Amino acid sequence: MEQPVISLRGATASLGSRPVLRGVDLAVHRGEVVALLGANGSGKSTAVRAVVGQVPLTGGELELFGTPRRRFRDWSRVGYVPQRTTAASGVPATVREVVSAGRLARTGLGPTRKADREAVTKALELVGMADRIKDSVNALSGGQHQRVLIARALAGEPELLIMDEPMAGVDLASQEVLAKALREEVARGATVLLVLHELGPLEPLIDRAVVLRDGCVVHDGPPPQAVGQHALPGHDHVHPHADPAAEPIRTGLLS
Numbered sequence: 001m002e003q004p005v006i007s008l009r010g011a012t013a014s015l016g017s018r019p020v021l022r023g024v025d026l027a028v029h030r031g032e033v034v035a036l037l038g039a040n041g042s043g044k045s046t047a048v049r050a051v052v053g054q055v056p057l058t059g060g061e062l063e064l065f066g067t068p069r070r071r072f073r074d075w076s077r078v079g080y081v082p083q084r085t086t087a088a089s090g091v092p093a094t095v096r097e098v099v100s101a102g103r104l105a106r107t108g109l110g111p112t113r114k115a116d117r118e119a120v121t122k123a124l125e126l127v128g129m130a131d132r133i134k135d136s137v138n139a140l141s142g143g144q145h146q147r148v149l150i151a152r153a154l155a156g157e158p159e160l161l162i163m164d165e166p167m168a169g170v171d172l173a174s175q176e177v178l179a180k181a182l183r184e185e186v187a188r189g190a191t192v193l194l195v196l197h198e199l200g201p202l203e204p205l206i207d208r209a210v211v212l213r214d215g216c217v218v219h220d221g222p223p224p225q226a227v228g229q230h231a232l233p234g235h236d237h238v239h240p241h242a243d244p245a246a247e248p249i250r251t252g253l254l255s
């Protein structure tokens with residue numbers, strides 16, 4: 001079988017003195033769309049930050065595209081949308097400049113070529129922000145910032161897209177736009193790992209869900225179906241098991 005695009009085996013990591021990942025196994029294969037779910041503080045962001053090299057592992061193994069993390073240099077193959085940041089950095093920058101930064105791993109600091117400019121325009125079109133290309137990022141709403149950060153990740157035309165709660169703070173109409181953008185990325189063959197709080201409009205795209213609790217994987221399989229009461233915020237999500245006598249899987253999805 002082909003090497004997974006992401007392979008975490010027995011991964012442990014600590015933040016300060018606190019063990020946050022306590023033996024996480026996670027494999028994401030080419031073309032898969034995997035949702036990483038779990039309650040607040042379960043370690044989702046830490047897991048994806050470990051994958052992109054922002055949090056060091058204290059144990060276990062990480063491979064990207066079949067290469068051990070410490071030898072992996074090909075970051076242009078990876079697009080990352082971090083959690084809860086804004087595109088504004090205090091420095092005056094236009095939407096075009098921020099999204100162009102997504103090409104840096106490909107172009108270095110050399111001159112921008114036609115292909116780079118086209119990729120930036122296309123990424124902004126995908127998230128419905130092409131008309132704001134010349135605007136200052138300081139003039140955008142929170143949801144628009146998020147769309148610009150997603151465009152920045154898309155502009156690099158990554159093979160692997162990692163997004164940490166891409167729908168947080170984004171209104172429903174924009175969520176639909178982002179779901180469409182993601183559908184197009186998946187159609188062109190991208191592999192996607194998404195940290196999500198709720199599946200929402202992305203649900204039809206998701207092949208598999210991995211649920212973390214207290215830094216451990218407690219479910220790896222079909223995405224839980226949000227139904228009725230349990231679909232409401234504040235309810236611990238329960239996934240009905242095939243065997244009615246068995247305990248349902250508590251995902252902690254919405255708690």
Ligand SMILES: Nc1ncnc2c1ncn2[C@@H]1O[C@H](COP(=O)(O)OP(=O)(O)OP(=O)(O)O)[C@@H](O)[C@H]1O
Nearest residue numbers: 015016018020038039040041042043044045046047
């Ligand atoms: N810089 C830090 N120093 C110490 N502990 C931290 C730090 N950042 C996060 N933590 C702790 O690590 C644990 C996991 O955090 P993480 O952000 O990975 O969770 P999460 O599942 O992404 O949560 P959320 O859904 O709230 O984003 C939490 O208990 C958090 O308090």
